[in-house]
Amino acid sequence: MIRLENVNKTFRGRDGTAVEALRDISLDIAAGEFVAIVGASGCGKSTLLRLVAGLVPTSSGQVMLDNAPVTEPRTDTAMVFQAATLLPWADVLRNVTFPIRLMHQHDTKTDDKARALLATAGLSGFETKLPRELSGGMQQRVAICRALLQEPRVLLMDEPFGALDALTREEMSLELLRLWSARKMAVIFVTHSISEAILLADRVVVMSPRPGRIADIINIALPRPRSFEQEGTEEFQRCAARIRALIFKGRDANAA
Amino acid sequence: MQPDRKARLIASLPAWGATIALLLIWEISVHVFQIREFILPAPSAIWEACVSAWPNLLRHTLATLGTVLMGFFASVIISLPLAMLIASSPTTSAAIYPLLVITQSIPKVALAPILIVALGANEMPRIIVTFLVAFFPLVVSSVAGLLAVPPELIELGRACRAGRFQELLRIRLPFAVPFVFGGLKVAAALSVVGAVVAEFVGADAGLGYLIQTSMAFFRTPLAFGAVVMLALMGIVLFQAVALTERLLFPWSSSVEGTTTATS
Numbered sequence: 458m459i460r461l462e463n464v465n466k467t468f469r470g471r472d473g474t475a476v477e478a479l480r481d482i483s484l485d486i487a488a489g490e491f492v493a494i495v496g497a498s499g500c501g502k503s504t505l506l507r508l509v510a511g512l513v514p515t516s517s518g519q520v521m522l523d524n525a526p527v528t529e530p531r532t533d534t535a536m537v538f539q540a541a542t543l544l545p546w547a548d549v550l551r552n553v554t555f556p557i558r559l560m561h562q563h564d565t566k567t568d569d570k571a572r573a574l575l576a577t578a579g580l581s582g583f584e585t586k587l588p589r590e591l592s593g594g595m596q597q598r599v600a601i602c603r604a605l606l607q608e609p610r611v612l613l614m615d616e617p618f619g620a621l622d623a624l625t626r627e628e629m630s631l632e633l634l635r636l637w638s639a640r641k642m643a644v645i646f647v648t649h650s651i652s653e654a655i656l657l658a659d660r661v662v663v664m665s666p667r668p669g670r671i672a673d674i675i676n677i678a679l680p681r682p683r684s685f686e687q688e689g690t691e692e693f694q695r696c697a698a699r700i701r702a703l704i705f706k707g708r709d710a711n712a713a
Numbered sequence: 714m715q716p717d718r719k720a721r722l723i724a725s726l727p728a729w730g731a732t733i734a735l736l737l738i739w740e741i742s743v744h745v746f747q748i749r750e751f752i753l754p755a756p757s758a759i760w761e762a763c764v765s766a767w768p769n770l771l772r773h774t775l776a777t778l779g780t781v782l783m784g785f786f787a788s789v790i791i792s793l794p795l796a797m798l799i800a801s802s803p804t805t806s807a808a809i810y811p812l813l814v815i816t817q818s819i820p821k822v823a824l825a826p827i828l829i830v831a832l833g834a835n836e837m838p839r840i841i842v843t844f845l846v847a848f849f850p851l852v853v854s855s856v857a858g859l860l861a862v863p864p865e866l867i868e869l870g871r872a873c874r875a876g877r878f879q880e881l882l883r884i885r886l887p888f889a890v891p892f893v894f895g896g897l898k899v900a901a902a903l904s905v906v907g908a909v910v911a912e913f914v915g916a917d918a919g920l921g922y923l924i925q926t927s928m929a930f931f932r933t934p935l936a937f938g939a940v941v942m943l944a945l946m947g948i949v950l951f952q953a954v955a956l957t958e959r960l961l962f963p964w965s966s967s968v969e970g971t972t973t974a975t976s
């Protein structure tokens with residue numbers, strides 16, 4: 458469904474120097490697949506998401522979605538950022554429906570759908586609260602609801618739990634899996650946590666930095682539904698060791 | 714609401730106490746040290762002067778208030794579009810900002826007589842001087858607000874295929890509201906300053922004019938009365954802006970200063 462073909466991305470800095478953010482990325486993602494991306498800071502993970510979102514153009518190569526090249530943002534992709542980035546002036550309900558209203562797809566059922574979605578995310582009763590009246594975890598839940606309400610076929614998440622504490626993080630991961638399994642959308646999930654990547658994903662893409670390349674793609678053969686008990690399994694440990702080795706190999710090669 | 718109001722009243726008690734104490738010390742000092750009235754009148758003398766000159770004082774106050782309001786509204790009407798223009802691109806910003814800085818480095822007192830000759834002895838030069846004194850902080854803080862939007866929010870807008878106009882209207886402008894009101898509060902206070910500066914140079918009414926004519930005849934208490942009216946005017950305008958913000962944008966007054974920090 459999503460297909461990256463030999464994608465390169467070079468940024469031109471303000472001083473004219475070129476930064477090669479991504480080199481020769483080829484990747485296929487099936488509809489409904491959950492793919493995690495891990496890699497050192499600065500290896501182009503966010504850039505990769507922006508390319509898929511159509512927010513920045515490729516320097517060469519192509520991003521295809523349903524066999525059509527992505528050249529601009531599409532209504533069937535949604536994005537979740539590290540910070541919740543809610544509108545401070547709008548209450549929870551209006552925050553969740555904001556993209557829909559921006560895209561002029563708002564109708565009488567939108568608010569009901571939003572309420573139902575908020576309820577599944579454990580936020581019923583908070584519809585009229587302002588973002589600053591919510592905890593960080595709740596704010597991020599609102600941001601995820603905002604993305605899900607668009608009923609995207611592709612959900613792009615850039616370290617969505619990065620700003621949360623460890624407990625909230627684990628809770629939210631399982632919640633995300635629940636929400637994902639209820640609808641069939643492809644997820645690209647950027648994270649710095651190896652165990653989070655393994656717990657969530659069908660496949661983990663390991664990237665190496667400078668320039669950003671795909672070091673390897675690891676299949677996670679753990680059965681679903683996933684739970685934290687699986688962290689003790691041999692498969693989990695094997696995958697974690699493999700990913701860690703890939704990341705540190707890249708780092709050592711870079712240092713040498 | 715009720716406990717809130719009570720808390721606010723309690724919080725304002727020290728300020729009232731200090732003001733009353735200061736007035737008392739002032740009154741007593743003037744009597745004890747027998748300070749001559751045309752040098753420093755006692756608060757009671759100022760009060761008497763105000764009461765006896767009341768209709769006249771009111772007329773001058775209203776004249777100044779008119780200039781202040783016109784200048785203030787001119788600042789609002791011109792500053793906000795100007796801020797949008799500056800924030801819209803680095804090119805427009807580079808083109809307009811230096812001009813603004815030049816208008817700010819010209820002493821407004823120096824400009825007033827020139828304007829009066831050019832535009833005639835009417836209300837216009839005074840409004841322009843008021844505007845020139847008041848508008849700059851409003852432009853600067855509005856631009857800051859329009860540009861303080863977190864980049865992710867802009868990206869969210871773009872991902873929802875919002876155009877530049879939509880982005881401005883639905884994201885940047887609401888985000889800038891607390892900043893705009895910060896600028897409006899400064900502009901309100903500065904409008905009073907600007908109007909008086911203009912009246913010093915050329916006017917036949919207004920509190921600035923009243924201060925000058927009173928002092929020419931050593932009627933210091935009345936001049937002090939005019940100063941008090943000016944202070945009151947500044948306070949009332951400031952509070953009016955703050956009240957407008959609380960009523961129209963209740964979320965704004967409490968996020969001020971934290972918007973940039975938390976996002």
Ligand SMILES: Nc1ncnc2c1ncn2[C@@H]1O[C@H](COP(=O)(O)OP(=O)(O)OP(=O)(O)O)[C@@H](O)[C@H]1O
Nearest residue numbers: 468469470476478497498499500501502503504505
């Ligand atoms: N708009 C831009 N202009 C210039 N250079 C950019 C831009 N965006 C990203 N880069 C550069 O591209 C490289 C990859 O950045 P990117 O943000 O994609 O990394 P990342 O993997 O998401 O890092 P992190 O884990 O820290 O979020 C970096 O070297 C960065 O400096």
Ligand SMILES: [Mg+2]
Nearest residue numbers: 502503504615
């Ligand atoms: Mg990133």
